Amino acid sequence: xxxxxxxxxxxxxxxxxxxxxxxxxxxxxxxxxxxxxxxxxxxxxxxxxxxxxxxxxxxxxxxxxxxxxxxxxxxxxxxxxxxxxxxxxxxxxxxxxxxxxxxxxxxxxxxxxxxxxxxxxxxxxxxxxxxxxxxxxxxxxxxxxxxxxxxxxxxxxxxxxxxxxxxxxxxxxxxxxxxxxxxxxxxxxxxxxxxxxxxxxxxxxxxxxxxxxxxxxxxxxxx
Amino acid sequence: xxxxxxxxxxxxxxxxxxxxxxxxxxxxxxxxxxxxxxxxxxxxxxxxxxxxxxxxxxxxxxxxxxxxxxxxxxxxxxxxxxxxxxxxxxxxxxxxxxxxxxxxxxxxxxxxxxxxxxxxxxxxxxxxxxxxxxxxxxxxxxxxxxxxxxxxxxxxxxxxxxxxxxxxxxxxxxxxxxxxxxxxxxxxxxxxxxxxxxxxxxxxxxxxxxxxxxxxxxxxxxxxxxxxxxxxxxxxxxxxxxxxxxxxxxxxxxxxxxxxxxxxxxxxxxxxxxxxxxxxxxxxxxxxxxxxxxxx
Ligand SMILES: Nc1ncnc2c1ncn2[C@@H]1O[C@H](COP(=O)(O)OP(=O)(O)O)[C@@H](O)[C@H]1O
Ligand SMILES: [Mg+2]
Numbered sequence: 312x313x314x315x316x317x318x319x320x321x322x323x324x325x326x327x328x329x330x331x332x333x334x335x336x337x338x339x340x341x342x343x344x345x346x347x348x349x350x351x352x353x354x355x356x357x358x359x360x361x362x363x364x365x366x367x368x369x370x371x372x373x374x375x376x377x378x379x380x381x382x383x384x385x386x387x388x389x390x391x392x393x394x395x396x397x398x399x400x401x402x403x404x405x406x407x408x409x410x411x412x413x414x415x416x417x418x419x420x421x422x423x424x425x426x427x428x429x430x431x432x433x434x435x436x437x438x439x440x441x442x443x444x445x446x447x448x449x450x451x452x453x454x455x456x457x458x459x460x461x462x463x464x465x466x467x468x469x470x471x472x473x474x475x476x477x478x479x480x481x482x483x484x485x486x487x488x489x490x491x492x493x494x495x496x497x498x499x500x501x502x503x504x505x506x507x508x509x510x511x512x513x514x515x516x517x518x519x520x521x522x523x524x525x526x527x528x529x530x531x532x533x534x
Numbered sequence: 535x536x537x538x539x540x541x542x543x544x545x546x547x548x549x550x551x552x553x554x555x556x557x558x559x560x561x562x563x564x565x566x567x568x569x570x571x572x573x574x575x576x577x578x579x580x581x582x583x584x585x586x587x588x589x590x591x592x593x594x595x596x597x598x599x600x601x602x603x604x605x606x607x608x609x610x611x612x613x614x615x616x617x618x619x620x621x622x623x624x625x626x627x628x629x630x631x632x633x634x635x636x637x638x639x640x641x642x643x644x645x646x647x648x649x650x651x652x653x654x655x656x657x658x659x660x661x662x663x664x665x666x667x668x669x670x671x672x673x674x675x676x677x678x679x680x681x682x683x684x685x686x687x688x689x690x691x692x693x694x695x696x697x698x699x700x701x702x703x704x705x706x707x708x709x710x711x712x713x714x715x716x717x718x719x720x721x722x723x724x725x726x727x728x729x730x731x732x733x734x735x736x737x738x739x740x741x742x743x744x745x746x747x748x749x750x751x752x753x754x755x756x757x758x759x760x761x762x763x764x765x766x767x768x769x770x771x772x773x774x775x776x777x778x779x780x781x782x783x784x785x786x787x788x789x790x791x792x793x794x795x796x797x798x799x800x801x802x803x804x805x806x807x808x809x810x811x812x813x814x815x816x817x818x819x820x821x822x823x824x825x826x827x828x829x830x
Contacts, residue, residue, distance in 0.1 A: 382747070412550070
């Protein structure tokens with residue numbers, strides 16, 4: 312699904328990530344952890360083609376990223392649902408339009424009922440007309456998740472999805488992601504919240520990847 | 535991107551880019567002002583063209599050599615003049631007028647019974663100029679030397695510089711339209727760049743959720759094209775009104791009063807809004823794709 316072979320990335324200075332090889336198997340559930348600034352967000356950006364590796368190969372759905380045209384990259388992103396760390400909404404559009412944005416730009420109709428169902432599922436049924444700046448952190452994160460899955464993607468990448476949520480809200484969001492994984496989606500969550508990881512491991516067979524010294528390693532059983 | 539797809543309203547696609555404030559106004563105004571100016575440049579160009587045509591036509595390519603000589607020398611000198619003329623480069627043909635022709639020329643003044651033979655009238659020789667034109671000063675000197683009674687009369691020549699000036703003026707008018715078009719493209723490019731920069735975050739988000747470049751570009755291109763079309767339509771209408779309201783005193787017959795559109799000429803300015811829309815389409819499209827290249 313997503314495969315990296317000897318991938319390195321550098322923003323221009325020294326290498327932030329080097330020699331990373333990894334495969335996200337279909338239906339797997341991964342956490343990516345590591346201290347702030349370790350490169351978690353950078354890694355996710357490599358996984359949906361916002362950044363291109365400075366060395367090595369990244370394959371998305373069996374196609375080398377470097378060989379993709381700009382249109383191909385757009386089409387690939389429709390198959391990968393991303394919950395961005397800073398959510399990335401269009402503040403001039405109501406929440407419902409923001410959540411339906413991937414459908415809009417793909418020229419697909421957004422069934423009003425499906426959209427309402429999705430918003431209800433993430434607990435935002437009554438906020439369809441609110442503008443993103445009016446929402447709380449937790450509401451924004453759940454809206455971002457709704458937008459990430461509206462195209463029915465095979466893969467869901469979430470960057471600190473519980474970053475500014477209280478514990479209860481974090482658990483709700485985690486439950487949504489676990490549910491999605493049970494529906495067959497491949498899930499990768501970047502987080503530094505170890506409690507969240509422990510909680511998840513009690514519910515599902517999740518693997519934990521840790522970025523240390525520019526490499527990604529499988530974390531031990533203590534997590 | 536199909537230009538026709540710009541006309542079909544796509545409210546969803548339009549809404550993804552927030553409505554812009556001053557760039558919208560700037561684009562419409564620029565297109566309007568430029569179209570207004572272009573109408574006058576076009577009127578100038580068409581009027582100058584008409585003038586150039588009229589003057590060139592009037593510029594008969596003929597001159598006359600008037601030969602006065604004692605009767606016994608007349609035939610001899612006529613021959614000499616024809617000889618010189620036949621050897622002058624740039625003269626297509628030369629022909630001595632017959633008595634009948636000369637009588638016909640003089641009839642309006644002296645009546646039909648003029649005894650041409652009995653009068654010491656000069657002989658008229660009709661000279662037709664070739665396209666290349668001839669050196670009139672040189673010809674004049676040669677005639678003076680070899681046929682002292684011959685005078686070259688090429689009075690229509692004075693119109694030539696006017697005809698040249700008129701066609702230059704037409705060219706300048708067309709050049710002005712070209713410059714106006716280029717300036718419009720430059721200003722719309724600036725406005726489009728400003729709009730693209732102001733919406734950098736929107737463009738980023740659209741790209742992240744899987745929008746193709748053409749989709750994002752269209753949202754901007756559509757706006758700017760329609761604004762340019764609307765602004766130029768108003769500017770053209772006002773310009774045409776201005777031209778229509780110019781006094782048309784044909785009696786004065788001057789260049790200024792002839793500065794209008796005639797007949798089908800009124801159709802020409804109608805292409806200006808389409809031209810402005812085309813310019814806006816291309817300029818915005820180029821800006822948008824250039825901007826998008828900065829993002830993956
Ligand atoms: N666009 C960028 N240009 C240069 N450096 C960057 C950029 N984005 C992130 N970085 C740097 O790369 C490092 C890793 O960033 P990031 O991937 O966001 O880490 P994390 O998500 O693990 O906190 C940080 O030191 C950050 O300052
Ligand atoms: Mg991060």
